[in-house]
Amino acid sequence: MKTALKISGMTRTASPFDVQNIRSDFPILKQIVNNKPLVYLDNAATSQKPQAVIDSMSKYYVEENSNIHRGVHFLSDKATQSYEAARIKIQKHINAKHPEEIIFVRGTTEAINLAAYSYGRHYLKAGDEVIISAMEHHSNIVPWQMLRDEKGVVLRVIPINDRGELFIDKYEKMINEKTKLVAVVHISNVLGTINPIKEMIGLAHRNGIPFLVDGAQSIAHLKIDVQELDCDFFAFSGHKMYGPTGVGVLFGKRNLLQEMPPYQGGGDMIKSVSFEKTIYHDLPHKFEAGTPNIAGGVGMGATIDYINRIDFDAAIRHEHQLLEYATEKLSAIAGLRIIGTAKEKASVISFVIDNIHPHDIGTILDDDGIAIRTGHHCAQPVMKCFEVPATARASFAMYNTTEEVDALIKGIQRVIKVFS
Numbered sequence: 001m002k003t004a005l006k007i008s009g010m011t012r013t014a015s016p017f018d019v020q021n022i023r024s025d026f027p028i029l030k031q032i033v034n035n036k037p038l039v040y041l042d043n044a045a046t047s048q049k050p051q052a053v054i055d056s057m058s059k060y061y062v063e064e065n066s067n068i069h070r071g072v073h074f075l076s077d078k079a080t081q082s083y084e085a086a087r088i089k090i091q092k093h094i095n096a097k098h099p100e101e102i103i104f105v106r107g108t109t110e111a112i113n114l115a116a117y118s119y120g121r122h123y124l125k126a127g128d129e130v131i132i133s134a135m136e137h138h139s140n141i142v143p144w145q146m147l148r149d150e151k152g153v154v155l156r157v158i159p160i161n162d163r164g165e166l167f168i169d170k171y172e173k174m175i176n177e178k179t180k181l182v183a184v185v186h187i188s189n190v191l192g193t194i195n196p197i198k199e200m201i202g203l204a205h206r207n208g209i210p211f212l213v214d215g216a217q218s219i220a221h222l223k224i225d226v227q228e229l230d231c232d233f234f235a236f237s238g239h240k241m242y243g244p245t246g247v248g249v250l251f252g253k254r255n256l257l258q259e260m261p262p263y264q265g266g267g268d269m270i271k272s273v274s275f276e277k278t279i280y281h282d283l284p285h286k287f288e289a290g291t292p293n294i295a296g297g298v299g300m301g302a303t304i305d306y307i308n309r310i311d312f313d314a315a316i317r318h319e320h321q322l323l324e325y326a327t328e329k330l331s332a333i334a335g336l337r338i339i340g341t342a343k344e345k346a347s348v349i350s351f352v353i354d355n356i357h358p359h360d361i362g363t364i365l366d367d368d369g370i371a372i373r374t375g376h377h378c379a380q381p382v383m384k385c386f387e388v389p390a391t392a393r394a395s396f397a398m399y400n401t402t403e404e405v406d407a408l409i410k411g412i413q414r415v416i417k418v419f420s
C-alpha cells in the first residue's frame with residue numbers, strides 16, 4: 001500500500017521534457033538551410049508537422065481515398081469513419097460537450113467568417129455593437145467590418161496599454177444593452193499576450209452576450225477546455241497546432257449552432273432538395289457544404305493522437321522556459337526593443353532594432369538558416385498602437401531549444417554589426 005502511494009507520488013512530479021526526442025518526430029527540422037542547421041522560429045505563422053501526421057495523410061490517400069458520407073462502398077465507409085473519428089478526437093481534446101459542436105472549416109479565418117456571416121447576419125441589426133480588441137489579427141477584424149458595412153453594426157475596440165495588455169476596465173465599461181457579441185483573441189500573434197479570456201467571457205455572459213474566442217495561437221500553447229472557458233465559439237487552425245494546412249475548426253455551443261442559418265449551400269449540408277424547398281441537414285453537416293478537406297481532417301485526428309502521446313504540460317512548460325530565456329537574452333541587446341511585454345505571455349517575441357528594418361533582420365538571419373517572420377503579421381492596428389511599421393518576430397514551439405535561441409541571439413548580433 002505504502003509503495004503504491006510512493007509510486008503514485010513519484011508519477012505526479014513534473015517530468016523533464018525530452019526536446020531531442022520530440023525533435024526526432026519532425027523530419028523537416030533535420031534540414032540544412034544555407035549550410036546551417038535550420039532554426040525554425042516562425043511557429044506562430046505555421047508549425048511543423050510530425051511524421052505521424054504526414055504518414056496518416058499519406059495512408060489515407062494510399063488506402064482510403066474516397067468521398068465521405070455519401071457512399072455505400074467499402075472505401076467511402078472507411079474514409080467516413082476516419083473523418084468522423086477525427087471530429088470526436090477534437091471534441092475530446094477541447095472538451096466540447098458534443099461532437100456536432102465541432103464544425104470543420106479551412107482554418108481560423110473561415111471559422112470567424114462563418115460566425116460573422118451566419119450568427120452576425122442573422123441576429124445583428126443596425127446600431128448593434130460588436131466588441132473586438134486592438135490586438136486582433138485581420139481575420140478577427142475584417143469579417144466584422146464587412147458586417148458593419150452591410151448591416152450598420154457598430155464596432156467597438158478594447159484599447160491596449162503600452163505593455164500590450166487589454167484594458168479590462170474599459171472593456172467592462174464598453175458593454176451595454178447594444179452589445180450583441182464579443183470576439184477577442186486568446187493569445188496575440190504579435191505581442192504574445194495571453195488575454196484573461198475566462199474573466200472576459202464571464203463579464204460578457206453576465207450581460208447575456210455571446211463570446212467568440214480566436215484561438216489560432218492558443219490551441220497549440222495552452223490546454224483548451226471550452227466548457228471550462230464557457231465560450232460560445234472557439235476558432236482554430238490545424239496548421240498552427242502541428243497539424244495540416246487547409247483544415248480548422250469552429251467550435252460552437254450546440255444551441256447556438258442549431259439556431260444559426262447555414263453559411264454556404266451545396267452538397268452534404270441538406271436532407272432533401274427540390275426546386276420548391278430545401279431541408280437542411282442536422283449539425284454539424286449543416287455548416288459543411290461540399291466535399292471537405294478529408295485528408296486534412298484525418299491529419300487533424302492524427303495530430304490529436306500525437307499530442308495525446310506526448311507530455312503536453314511539459315511541452316508548455318518548456319516553451320515558457322524558452323520564452324523567458326529568449327526575453328532575457330534579447331533584452332540585454334542594446335538598441336533592441338521588445339514589442340509586447342505583458343505579464344502573461346506565450347511563445348511569441350516581437351522586436352525592433354534601432355535603424356534596422358525588420359525585413360533586413362529577417363533576410364540576414366535567413367543566411368544563418370534562421371527562420372523568423374517580419375512585417376505587420378496581419379495585425380496592422382497593433383503596429384499603429386506601437387508606432388512601428390513592422391516588427392521582427394520569433395515564435396517558439398515545443399521542439400525549439402535554448403541552443404536555437406542562442407543561434408538567434410548570435411544572428412542578431414551579426415545583423416547589428418552589418419549595419420554599424
Ligand SMILES: Cc1ncc(COP(=O)(O)O)c(C=O)c1O
Nearest residue numbers: 107108109137139189214216237
Ligand atoms: C491570432 C490569429 N488569428 C487568426 C489567424 C488566421 O489563421 P488562418 O490563417 O490559419 O486562418 C492567425 C494566423 O496567423 C492568428 O495568428
